[in-house]
Amino acid sequence: xxxxxxxxxxxxxxxxxxxxxxxxxxxxxxxxxxxxxxxxxxxxxxxxxxxxxxxxxxxxxxxxxxxxxxxxxxxxxxxxxxxxxxxxxxxxxxxxxxxxxxxxxxxxxxxxxxxxxxxxxxxxxxxxxxxxxxxxxxxxxxxxxxxxxxxxxxxxxxxxxxxxxxxxxxxxxxxxxxxxxxxxxxxxxxxxxxxxxxxxxxxxxxxxxxxxxxxxxxxxxxxxxxxxxxxxxxxxxxxxxxxxxxxxxxxxxxxxxxxxxxxxxxxxxxxxxxxxxxxxxxxxxxxxxxxxxxxxxxxxxxxxxxxxxxxxxxxxxxxxxxxxxxxxxxxxxxxxxxxxxxxxxxxxxxxxxxxxxxxxxxxxxxxxxxxxxxxxxxxxxxxxxxxxxxxxxxxxxxxxxxxxxxxxxxxxxxxxxxxxxxxxxxxxxxxxxxxxxxxxxxxxxxxxxxxxxxxxxxxxxxxxxxxxxxxxxxxxxxx
Amino acid sequence: xxxxxxxxxxxxxxxxxxxxxxxxxxxxxxxxxxxxxxxxxxxxxxxxxxxxxxxxxxxxxxxxxxxxxxxxxxxxxxxxxxxxxxxxxxxxxxxxxxxxxxxxxxxxxxxxxxxxxxxxxxxxxxxxxxxxxxxxxxxxxxxxxxxxxxxxxxxxxxxxxxxxxxxxxxxxxxxxxxxxxxxxxxxxxxxxxxxxxxxxxxxxxxxxxxxxxxxxxxxxxxxxxxxxxxxxxxxxxxxxxxxxxxxxxxxxxxxxxxxxxxxxxxxxxxxxxxxxxxxxxxxxxxxxxxxxxxxxxxxxxxxxxxxxxxxxxxxxxxxxxxxxxxxxxxxxxxxxxxxxxxxxxxxxxxxxxxxxxxxxxxxxxxxxxxxxxxxxxxxxxxxxxxxxxxxxxxxxxxxxxxxxxxxxxxxxxxxxxxxxxxxxxxxxxxxxxxxxxxxxxxxxxxxxxxxxxxxxxxxxxxxxxxxxxxxxxxxxxxx
Numbered sequence: 001x002x003x004x005x006x007x008x009x010x011x012x013x014x015x016x017x018x019x020x021x022x023x024x025x026x027x028x029x030x031x032x033x034x035x036x037x038x039x040x041x042x043x044x045x046x047x048x049x050x051x052x053x054x055x056x057x058x059x060x061x062x063x064x065x066x067x068x069x070x071x072x073x074x075x076x077x078x079x080x081x082x083x084x085x086x087x088x089x090x091x092x093x094x095x096x097x098x099x100x101x102x103x104x105x106x107x108x109x110x111x112x113x114x115x116x117x118x119x120x121x122x123x124x125x126x127x128x129x130x131x132x133x134x135x136x137x138x139x140x141x142x143x144x145x146x147x148x149x150x151x152x153x154x155x156x157x158x159x160x161x162x163x164x165x166x167x168x169x170x171x172x173x174x175x176x177x178x179x180x181x182x183x184x185x186x187x188x189x190x191x192x193x194x195x196x197x198x199x200x201x202x203x204x205x206x207x208x209x210x211x212x213x214x215x216x217x218x219x220x221x222x223x224x225x226x227x228x229x230x231x232x233x234x235x236x237x238x239x240x241x242x243x244x245x246x247x248x249x250x251x252x253x254x255x256x257x258x259x260x261x262x263x264x265x266x267x268x269x270x271x272x273x274x275x276x277x278x279x280x281x282x283x284x285x286x287x288x289x290x291x292x293x294x295x296x297x298x299x300x301x302x303x304x305x306x307x308x309x310x311x312x313x314x315x316x317x318x319x320x321x322x323x324x325x326x327x328x329x330x331x332x333x334x335x336x337x338x339x340x341x342x343x344x345x346x347x348x349x350x351x352x353x354x355x356x357x358x359x360x361x362x363x364x365x366x367x368x369x370x371x372x373x374x375x376x377x378x379x380x381x382x383x384x385x386x387x388x389x390x391x392x393x394x395x396x397x398x399x400x401x402x403x404x405x406x407x408x409x410x411x412x413x414x415x416x417x418x419x420x421x422x423x424x425x426x427x428x429x430x431x432x433x434x435x436x437x438x439x440x441x442x443x444x445x446x447x448x449x450x451x452x453x454x455x456x457x458x459x460x461x462x463x464x465x466x467x468x469x470x471x472x473x474x475x476x477x478x479x
Numbered sequence: 480x481x482x483x484x485x486x487x488x489x490x491x492x493x494x495x496x497x498x499x500x501x502x503x504x505x506x507x508x509x510x511x512x513x514x515x516x517x518x519x520x521x522x523x524x525x526x527x528x529x530x531x532x533x534x535x536x537x538x539x540x541x542x543x544x545x546x547x548x549x550x551x552x553x554x555x556x557x558x559x560x561x562x563x564x565x566x567x568x569x570x571x572x573x574x575x576x577x578x579x580x581x582x583x584x585x586x587x588x589x590x591x592x593x594x595x596x597x598x599x600x601x602x603x604x605x606x607x608x609x610x611x612x613x614x615x616x617x618x619x620x621x622x623x624x625x626x627x628x629x630x631x632x633x634x635x636x637x638x639x640x641x642x643x644x645x646x647x648x649x650x651x652x653x654x655x656x657x658x659x660x661x662x663x664x665x666x667x668x669x670x671x672x673x674x675x676x677x678x679x680x681x682x683x684x685x686x687x688x689x690x691x692x693x694x695x696x697x698x699x700x701x702x703x704x705x706x707x708x709x710x711x712x713x714x715x716x717x718x719x720x721x722x723x724x725x726x727x728x729x730x731x732x733x734x735x736x737x738x739x740x741x742x743x744x745x746x747x748x749x750x751x752x753x754x755x756x757x758x759x760x761x762x763x764x765x766x767x768x769x770x771x772x773x774x775x776x777x778x779x780x781x782x783x784x785x786x787x788x789x790x791x792x793x794x795x796x797x798x799x800x801x802x803x804x805x806x807x808x809x810x811x812x813x814x815x816x817x818x819x820x821x822x823x824x825x826x827x828x829x830x831x832x833x834x835x836x837x838x839x840x841x842x843x844x845x846x847x848x849x850x851x852x853x854x855x856x857x858x859x860x861x862x863x864x865x866x867x868x869x870x871x872x873x874x875x876x877x878x879x880x881x882x883x884x885x886x887x888x889x890x891x892x893x894x895x896x897x898x899x900x901x902x903x904x905x906x907x908x909x910x911x912x913x914x915x916x917x918x919x920x921x922x923x924x925x926x927x928x929x930x931x932x933x934x935x936x937x938x939x940x941x942x943x944x945x946x947x948x949x950x951x952x953x954x955x956x957x958x
């Protein structure tokens with residue numbers, strides 16, 4: 001039998017309650033707005049609401065309308081089946097190699113969001129390390145004075161005061177830039193994407209690190225670029241091998257992390273940074289410098305970015321506040337040298353601008369919030385965590401484990417016995433309540449099967465020892 | 480003669496003052512941090528600061544360090560020439576056709592930022608129309624309670640409460656969605672980019688409107704897609720012509736604005752929306768529905784999106800708060816149907832997430848800020864502006880001017896005498912202090928030479944009459 005109009009309407013509203021769009025205590029749409037929305041008469045709405053009342057889903061309150069009642073899930077009536085995205089067929093991605101990496105990456109990201117899992121595999125630092133309340137104070141303060149038209153006028157490059165503050169930080173690292181040479185982006189990730197896109201076309205070769213940050217592999221895949229993988233040692237990318245590769249392939253860009261590389265933690269020395277910039281400049285190859293861990297150094301002095309050695313604008317320097325101050329604000333930046341205009345245009349075609357209020361809040365914090373004090377505390381904390389994790393590994397892991405020795409950041413890179421398969425270890429560790437980042441995530445050619453990346457900045461100090469011990473148990477059992 | 484170390488340091492700091500990185504009244508770096516940053520001895524820093532003091536650039540204050548003095552530009556010493564981006568050679572873009580459109584678009588965007596120009600060519604509404612203070616209150620309120628870990632956990636889909644509020648708005652437009660079927664993006668622009676990228680590869684054909692929103696032309700160019708242009712009439716895209724085009728070309732996606740199209744203001748009727756969805760669904764062609772003007776209807780009832788007629792998940796519905804509530808917040812969303820997972824993954828590879836604080840602020844506003852009241856006022860205001868502009872045009876423009884009749888949004892589309900070249904008119908109008916959007920901006924094949932788009936939402940009511948009169952003067956002189 002065909003349903004009556006008011007029955008269908010009642011079913012629709014029951015569905016809204018069922019899927020959580022209307023929640024207990026909320027007011028149901030007024031008769032007037034329900035008439036307009038569903039294009040029905042007031043009588044139909046009344047009948048539908050009467051039916052919903054009889055089903056115990058809503059309740060009338062005098063002179064105030066209808067309100068949703070609390071439900072036990074089992075008693076909710078539904079007629080339309082609303083499929084959730086997970087039930088729908090996913091569209092597969094391009095080449096088999098990268099599908100594997102991407103699936104791995106996404107299942108890792110998924111596990112990191114599960115609060116019951118110890119997030120040693122996370123790419124994020126512990127959110128509790130950041131001055132969230134102080135940032136909120138800055139946001140509240142600055143938004144009271146924001147001029148409506150700045151929301152539009154600040155759009156192309158970003159909030160001027162924020163760019164000025166960033167130029168000051170550059171000066172501290174011995175890079176002279178005017179605020180107009182800085183463009184704000186939605187995190188460093190957008191900056192890196194825009195830079196790579198500005199200087200390549202599908203099919204081009206790009207020199208990257210091996211191992212590399214997995215997101216760079218995904219971006220290459222997305223833009224249909226070919227990866228020329230250059231090994232990274234304890235002193236960062238091997239510049240001699242890069243030079244050989246440049247002789248062999250028509251490389252259109254080089255993308256690397258110059259300091260505290262993800263995943264190895266390795267940094268290039270000043271001498272090597274200069275050598276790198278000179279090599280690339282001579283061949284007119286742009287360098288995309290991912291420098292997101294720049295502020296997280298353990299020594300007394302900030303490392304110089306490769307950008308310091310750039311006199312002809314071939315270095316596109318990308319960074320963000322996500323690792324050192326404000327994850328979730330999604331505010332990064334790029335100083336793209338001679339490619340500035342093109343990168344700016346690409347941004348205007350894709351995201352236009354990151355949130356202006358978020359930028360204004362950060363600008364206020366950088367001026368008045370005590371950023372340097374926060375950074376000193378953060379660096380000290382990460383160094384302490386680093387030492388605790390290295391000591392725990394030395395205590396519990398097999399003797400043949402090789403541990404990287406970063407001077408900053410929050411990642412350790414471990415090379416385990418060749419018999420260990422880090423992908424299996426990833427699954428076992430997850431089952432044991434710990435996430436790790438397995439080596440093959442960081443390689444277009446699926447190398448580093450016996451390597452893992454551990455994050456010492458994502459957990460509490462007291463969690464390190466037991467988690468490492470549990471992980472060691474799995475490794476010892478596998479060897 | 481080679482400069483001494485302290486002289487070079489002094490020059491560097493003078494440069495920072497000159498380019499505005501260090502401003503009058505600000506504290507110069509402490510001796511300690513200057514030593515660390517520039518890798519020099521305290522003696523060198525003292526000598527440099529002494530030199531700068533003698534040049535009148537900084538001044539010591541007892542027990543507090545050195546401070547930058549106010550300067551007249553002429554007296555600032557500089558040694559390093561810092562080139563600004565505009566002095567550097569821009570990298571040209573791809574095909575000649577689109578370079579023309581892009582250059583035009585960017586020079587228009589540039590003119591819109593000039594406060595002295597009457598912005599009839601703007602794509603943005605007047606920022607004063609939005610509840611900026613009330614939004615700031617929501618931001619201040621909600622940020623005090625934000626949990627640090629939500630900054631990370633909310634990242635993939637976006638803030639849940641915001642997605643729930645958006646699902647409620649969908650319900651008012653008769654579209655049943657669960658909050659998990661909505662993903663937050665950096666404005667609708669990112670949503671549209673991600674959708675198109677999810678369902679196409681370079682070289683594919685995409686059906687778009689003619690005239691079309693210029694950004695869609697730029698996105699097609701960026702992704703190396705071929706535009707199949709389908710004419711838009713007073714009743715929106717011609718569905719019969721679309722059907723013919725689908726028979727002729729292997730179209731991989733259709734992208735359009737179903738309501739209050741930019742630039743024509745035209746809307747598809749419910750019947751045509753249904754017909755469109757059925758046509759595309761039958762051929763398994765995804766529809767990318769750009770619905771950013773949805774809330775700006777002049778009638779009593781919100782238009783239904785094409786998404787309402789979508790039963791198989793082939794419609795990817797994109798919208799944002801930029802046109803109706805919060806420009807500058809850069810918060811949009813997509814409900815991508817069967818392509819949800821792929822679109823989500825693409826976002827994780829490019830921008831990861833829009834600002835979480837901006838999302839949380841909007842969620843709070845939607846719950847408590849009086850959104851419907853604001854929208855009613857906004858719609859009334861735009862309708863009033865619309866009438867004023869139409870009347871002014873009828874009074875001053877040549878009698879052969881054809882004016883579109885939108886039911887919402889804030890754009891008028893004018894077809895002028897074929898003798899008029901809107902590109903020349905654009906230049907002349909700009910010289911006369913008015914921006915307009917010339918027709919060829921909206922066409923991959925440079926059509927609409929005698930058309931212009933005017934924005935009646937970007938100016939004050941009293942600005943309309945004199946601006947239109949001045950514009951009419953230029954047109955009358957040209958005819």
